[in-house]
Structures are given as structure tokens and as C-alpha cells.
Amino acid sequence: xxxxxxxxxxxxxxxxxxxxxxxxxxxxxxxxxxxxxxxxxxxxxxxxxxxxxxxxxxxxxxxxxxxxxxxxxxxxxxxxxxxxxxxxxxxxxxxxxxxxxxxxxxxxxxxxxxxxxxxxxxxxxxxxxxxxxxxxxxxxxxxxxxxxxxxxxxxxxxxxxxxxxxxxxxxxxxxxxxxxxxxxxxxxxxxxxxxxxxxxxxxxxxxxxxxxxxxxxxxxxxxxxxxxxxxxxxxxxxxxxxxxxxxxxxxxxxxxxxxxxxxxxxxxxxxxxxxxxxxxxxxxxxxxxxxxxxxxxxxxxxxxxxxxxxxxxxxxxxxxxxxxxxxxxxxxxxxxxxxx
Amino acid sequence: xxxxxxxxxxxxxxxxxxxxxxxxxxxxxxxxxxxxxxxxxxxxxxxxxxxxxxxxxxxxxxxxxxxxxxxxxxxxxxxxxxxxxxxxxxxxxxxxxxxxxxxxxxxxxxxxxxxxxxxxxxxxxxxxxxxxxxxxxxxxxxxxxxxxxxxxxxxxxxxxxxxxxxxxxxxxxxxxxxxxxxxxxxxxxxxxxxxxxxxxxxxxxxxxxxxxxxxxxxxxxxxxxxxxxxxxxxxxxxxxxxxxxxxxxxxxxxxxxxxxxxxxxxxxxxxxxxxxxxxxxxxxxxxxxxxxxxxxxxxxxxxxxxxxxxxxxxxxxxxxxxxxxxxxxxxxxxx
Numbered sequence: 001x002x003x004x005x006x007x008x009x010x011x012x013x014x015x016x017x018x019x020x021x022x023x024x025x026x027x028x029x030x031x032x033x034x035x036x037x038x039x040x041x042x043x044x045x046x047x048x049x050x051x052x053x054x055x056x057x058x059x060x061x062x063x064x065x066x067x068x069x070x071x072x073x074x075x076x077x078x079x080x081x082x083x084x085x086x087x088x089x090x091x092x093x094x095x096x097x098x099x100x101x102x103x104x105x106x107x108x109x110x111x112x113x114x115x116x117x118x119x120x121x122x123x124x125x126x127x128x129x130x131x132x133x134x135x136x137x138x139x140x141x142x143x144x145x146x147x148x149x150x151x152x153x154x155x156x157x158x159x160x161x162x163x164x165x166x167x168x169x170x171x172x173x174x175x176x177x178x179x180x181x182x183x184x185x186x187x188x189x190x191x192x193x194x195x196x197x198x199x200x201x202x203x204x205x206x207x208x209x210x211x212x213x214x215x216x217x218x219x220x221x222x223x224x225x226x227x228x229x230x231x232x233x234x235x236x237x238x239x240x241x242x243x244x245x246x247x248x249x250x251x252x253x254x255x256x257x258x259x260x261x262x263x264x265x266x267x268x269x270x271x272x273x274x275x276x277x278x279x280x281x282x283x284x285x286x287x288x289x290x291x292x293x294x295x296x297x298x299x300x301x302x303x304x305x306x307x308x309x310x311x312x313x314x315x316x317x318x319x320x321x322x323x324x325x326x327x328x329x330x331x332x333x334x335x336x337x338x339x340x
Numbered sequence: 341x342x343x344x345x346x347x348x349x350x351x352x353x354x355x356x357x358x359x360x361x362x363x364x365x366x367x368x369x370x371x372x373x374x375x376x377x378x379x380x381x382x383x384x385x386x387x388x389x390x391x392x393x394x395x396x397x398x399x400x401x402x403x404x405x406x407x408x409x410x411x412x413x414x415x416x417x418x419x420x421x422x423x424x425x426x427x428x429x430x431x432x433x434x435x436x437x438x439x440x441x442x443x444x445x446x447x448x449x450x451x452x453x454x455x456x457x458x459x460x461x462x463x464x465x466x467x468x469x470x471x472x473x474x475x476x477x478x479x480x481x482x483x484x485x486x487x488x489x490x491x492x493x494x495x496x497x498x499x500x501x502x503x504x505x506x507x508x509x510x511x512x513x514x515x516x517x518x519x520x521x522x523x524x525x526x527x528x529x530x531x532x533x534x535x536x537x538x539x540x541x542x543x544x545x546x547x548x549x550x551x552x553x554x555x556x557x558x559x560x561x562x563x564x565x566x567x568x569x570x571x572x573x574x575x576x577x578x579x580x581x582x583x584x585x586x587x588x589x590x591x592x593x594x595x596x597x598x599x600x601x602x603x604x605x606x607x608x609x610x611x612x613x614x615x616x617x618x619x620x621x622x623x624x625x626x627x628x629x630x631x632x633x634x635x636x637x638x639x640x641x642x643x644x645x646x647x648x649x650x651x652x653x654x655x656x657x658x659x660x661x662x663x664x665x666x667x668x669x670x671x672x673x674x675x
């Protein structure tokens with residue numbers, strides 16, 4: 001399928017449900033100190049209400065930068081192009097003032113490190129009440145009640161006591177629950193969880209992920225799950241986007257992606273994950289090299305220098321990111337499992 | 341003598357023998373007042389054989405890293421015995437300890453933090469050779485860099501900030517194996533690396549084990565990662581070993597409820613599996629190591645806890661060949 005045909009397919013294809021968030025060809029470039037860092041180089045996806053999308057990639061793949069671009073949280077050195085339509089409105093190119101009205105109320109974000117996102121000198125009750133009052137005219141008493149309700153919603157143990165404690169008195173998992181409570185204060189339609197469980201133990205991670213899934217079912221919130229962990233995507237996401245060197249390289253419903261991997265990069269990731277099923281001391285399949293320098297991207301496919309399937313064509317021409325099979329997008333000249 | 345011979349043979353192959361090691365720290369409250377004692381490691385015993393890799397898994401605060409440092413006598417544990425290559429490290433004074441540590445090296449989690457940013461790669465790898473007055477240092481440095489997969493001509497002159505995380509970890513490994521140690525303690529050594537780089541470094545660890553006959557004490561919070569490299573696995577919870585056994589058996593038929601909970605918390609790579617299996621997930625928070633629960637320290641979170649668990653502390657007992665578990669009500673070996 002050519003690029004034109006793919007573009008046509010996109011315009012023809014209009015799903016039954018109107019997407020809540022539609023990102024198209026998002027690009028982010030940082031300039032400074034005489035260098036240009038191409039952090040995001042074409043990212044497209046759509047997310048419907050009440051669904052979970054996982055954005056998967058290694059460090060430096062642009063997964064966090066792209067979500068911060070949507071929230072308008074990038075420094076002035078960043079140039080953002082493309083389009084991101086949220087609930088029918090364009091998010092990119094809005095003023096700080098306009099973005100403040102959207103942030104928290106429509107889109108909320110939970111970050112990796114809950115101890116750095118909370119104010120260490122304020123009791124957690126005050127921080128949640130502040131978030132509640134920021135999103136609507138409520139009196140002190142109603143705000144307090146709403147804050148307590150939120151703490152119960154996120155299943156914080158002994159909420160009445162915790163309300164008056166400081167962040168350092170809470171464990172990592174409890175702090176992340178508080179962060180989720182603050183994020184939910186404005187009743188957002190979209191929650192972006194940026195590596196929200198990476199710093200937590202597996203047992204706590206399972207608790208937090210279950211909580212998010214439960215809240216999603218009750219409140220109908222759409223979730224963007226940003227992570228490096230394909231296992232997390234397989235277990236909790238409806239759709240998955242895999243990013244490499246700032247580009248979306250594969251995009252499909254989770255069930256399709258894990259059954260029929262097409263992009264050699266996704267296959268390499270899956271192969272390199274240590275698995276319980278493998279016997280001890282088994283050799284892991286190795287992908288040589290490292291991700292490309294984002295200041296000097298190669299002209300062709302960014303994964304080509306490390307790819308075992310690469311041919312001469314791959315080194316000169318970027319493969320288009322297109323819907324090659326119904327619902328399954330990838331950017332590769334020589335996909336796995338497809339006879340050319 | 342006929343009776344003693346097999347026992348003696350067993351002792352000979354043991355590289356590291358840890359007995360009843362206890363490490364405690366004083367927690368300070370407001371104004372430096374003694375606030376309590378943190379029971380970081382409580383009565384831990386295990387053996388590590390030559391050429392073997394023992395994995396240690398557990399949650400944050402379970403005492404995995406403290407256990408590793410106690411073995412290295414940095415700081416010295418409060419009580420217990422640590423026999424390494426037939427010597428009791430607990431009784432060694434500083435000079436003898438320095439000599440013993442030549443055989444006992446460590447690789448840490450943060451690849452940038454464990455290398456001096458102002459030194460060149462060659463200087464970092466050469467440092468232990470200078471300290472122990474090893475001969476032919478220049479050629480040895482080149483040999484070591486080759487061994488860990490870094491081209492000496494390209495990388496020897498670089499400084500840590502000019503390397504990626506994976507390359508830094510290779511330098512740290514080169515430094516650790518410079519003096520031909522018998523045991524390398526890896527404390528979350530690949531946890532901060534991306535999956536593809538992590539696979540490269542894991543394969544390097546495996547290659548060095550085969551080529552140099554190294555033993556590892558491999559500490560990680562990631563159960564799948566530990567399975568990948570370990571012959572045997574020990575599970576730690578709140579400063580105590582709750583299960584230890586051959587990796588295959590422990591993962592196939594875990595007996596301690598805590599091990600089962602850890603295993604079922606790992607996200608599966610199969611989207612179809614998520615709704616089918618009934619998970620054993622833990623509720624609540626791990627208890628504080630300052631005031632651990634009476635009896636079994638896991639009982640407050642254990643779905644199978646009974647009255648006895650609050651009064652009797654379970655001891656490790658062998659329920660299958662080489663497979664020990666500290667639980668009054670171990671899960672049936674039903675595989």
C-alpha cells in the first residue's frame with residue numbers, strides 16, 4: 001500500500017465511536033547550544049473514551065516528550081508541529097492560559113516519581129483540597145469532603161489519618177495513590193500515566209494497575225499508559241503504539257500486536273525480555289548497537305543499522321507508517337511474517 | 341572416615357557460606373533520639389557453591405542489598421558468620437579483609453554513579469590492578485576491555501559521560517573482574533538498562549561465567565530476570581529468607597505464599613491471559629522493618645494466615661530436594 005492509498009484509507013476509515021484524542025504526525029524538535037534534537041518525528045494514534053492506549057518505547061524514544069507536548073508542558077526551546085485534537089478541539093498552539101483550563105480539568109497526568117510530584121512541606125489533605133478547589137468554585141467544607149471521597153476512591157488505607165500526614169510518611173505506593181487522587185480531582189476525560197508504576201514493586205504495581213482499571217470502568221476515563229514494559233501493555237492496554245527514535249513504528253490492538261508482530265523492532269523487544277518460561281542460562285537473542293543519536297538521524301529507517309532483516313533500501317528510504325492490515329499499522333519495508 | 345568423606349566433599353565446593361547473619365541499624369527520631377531498630381537482615385543463612393549463580397529477589401526494603409553489603413563486610417554485620425573461601429570474614433581485620441575482597445567484587449545499579457566522572461575508562465579499569473600491584477597493567481586493561489566487548493582503541497581514552505548506560509555498565513564489569521575474583525555480587529546490575537541493552541549485558545554475564553568460571557550473587561527485584569541467570573533462587577521478605585531452592589523448581593512449584601504472590605504480580609506478555617487466571621494479589625502495604633509482625637513476618641499480608649502464624653516464627657525446612665521454605669502452611673507441591 002502506498003502513502004497516498006494509506007492516507008486515503010485513513011480519511012475513509014471513520015470508526016463507529018468518535019475518538020476522544022486524535023494525534024496526527026506529531027513532531028517535536030529541541031534547539032539550543034547549536035544542536036537540534038529531533039525527539040519526536042511523526043507520531044499518530046487515536047484513543048476513544050474509556051479505552052487504554054499504551055505507548056511503549058525505550059529511553060529516548062520520545063514517548064514522554066510526546067505526551068508532554070500534548071499537555072503543553074515543554075520548555076520554550078521545543079518546537080511542536082502536527083495536530084492533536086482532543087474532544088474536537090486542537091490542543092497544539094494554545095496559549096498557556098488556555099492550556100491551564102484544559103490541564104487537570106480535561107486531561108490529567110500522573111508521573112513516575114510521586115515523591116517529586118508532591119510538595120514535601122504540605123500535608124497531603126491540603127494538596128488534594130487545593131486541587132479540588134482549583135477546578136471549581138466549592139467552599140472549604142465541600143472541598144474537604146470531596147478530597148476525602150477521592151482518597152477513599154483510590155483506596156488509600158486509613159484516609160482520615162493520612163489526610164493530615166506529610167508525603168514522607170507515606171510509602172511509594174500510597175504516594176502514587178495520592179497522585180492519582182489529585183489527578184482525578186478535576187474529573188478528567190483523559191489520564192496520562194507516564195511510567196506511573198515504574199518506581200514501584202511488582203506487587204504494588206499490580207495494585208495500582210488494578211486500581212486504574214477499576215476507576216476507568218467506573219468513571220469512563222481514557223488512559224494513555226506510557227511505559228517501557230511490553231508486559232504492562234499486554235496485561236492492561238487495549239491498543240499499543242511502539243515507538244523507536246521518536247517515530248511510531250507499530251500500532252495495533254494489543255491482541256493483534258502480540259499475536260502477529262510485524263515490526264522487527266517490536267520482535268526484538270519481545271525476544272529480549274527475560275521470561276519465566278525460559279530455562280536458566282538460556283542465551284537471549286541479541287540486537288547489536290544502540291538507538292541512533294537524535295541530533296543526527298540516519299536518512300532511512302532508524303532501526304535499519306541494528307536490524308537483521310535490513311536491506312540497502314532500508315538505509316536510504318524511510319518506510320511509511322501505514323495501515324497495512326485492518327487496524328494494524330507499521331513502518332517497515334520487510335515486516336516479519338509477511339511474504340514480500 | 342567413610343561417613344565423613346561425602347560431607348567433606350560438599351564443604352570443599354562451597355565458596356560462600358553465610359550463617360545466621362544479622363544486620364540492624366538504629367533509626368533516629370527527632371533531635372537524634374533513638375527511634376527504634378531497623379531489622380534489615382534477620383538471621384539469614386545460605387551456601388553458594390563454586391561456579392553457581394544464586395539469585396536473590398524481594399521487594400524494596402526486603403534487605404537484599406543490605407545482605408550483599410553484609411557479606412562484603414561493608415558495613416560489618418552485627419552478628420553471624422560469613423565464610424568465604426574457607427575464611428571467616430567476620431574475624432578478619434582490615435588488611436586480611438582487603439586481601440579477601442580481591443576475590444569478592446561488586447557491580448552496582450547506577451552505571452554513572454559508580455564510575456568516577458573525571459577518570460578515563462582505562463584509569464577506572466586499572467585502579468584495582470594498581471591497588472593490588474598486579475603486573476602488566478596496560479595489556480591487562482586492554483584484555484579486560486576486549487573481554488567485556490568494548491574496543492580498547494575506541495573506548496580506553498573516553499570518560500564516563502561519553503558512554504551510554506550499557507557501556508558504563510560494561511566498564512564497571514571490567515573493573516570488577518580485573519583481579520580474577522571468585523564471586524561477583526551484582527546488585528540490580530542491569531535494572532536501569534533498556535531491554536535490548538539489558539539483554540546484551542545479561543549475555544555478557546553469562547559468557548564471563550562460562551569462560552572465567554565466575555560465581556554470582558545476583559540481586560534483583562525482577563523475578564524473570566533472576567530466573568534468566570540463576571541456578572538457585574532465594575526469596576527475601578522483610579529481612580528474612582522465606583524460600584530458597586533450585587530456580588526451575590521454585591518457579592514451577594513455589595511453596596511460600598509470598599513467592600506465589602510475587603510471581604502472579606508479573607504482567608504477562610499474553611493479552612489473552614489477563615482475564616482467565618485468578619491472581620493471588622497482595623493487599624495492603626509491607627510492614628515496617630522497625631516493628632516487624634510477631635511470628636511470621638508475612639502473616640499480615642498472607643491470604644492463608646492462621647493463629648499459629650502470629651505466635652510461632654516459621655523456620656526454613658527442606659520440603660523437596662534442595663528446596664527450603666519458611667512457612668507453617670506451605671502450598672502443596674502439585675505440579
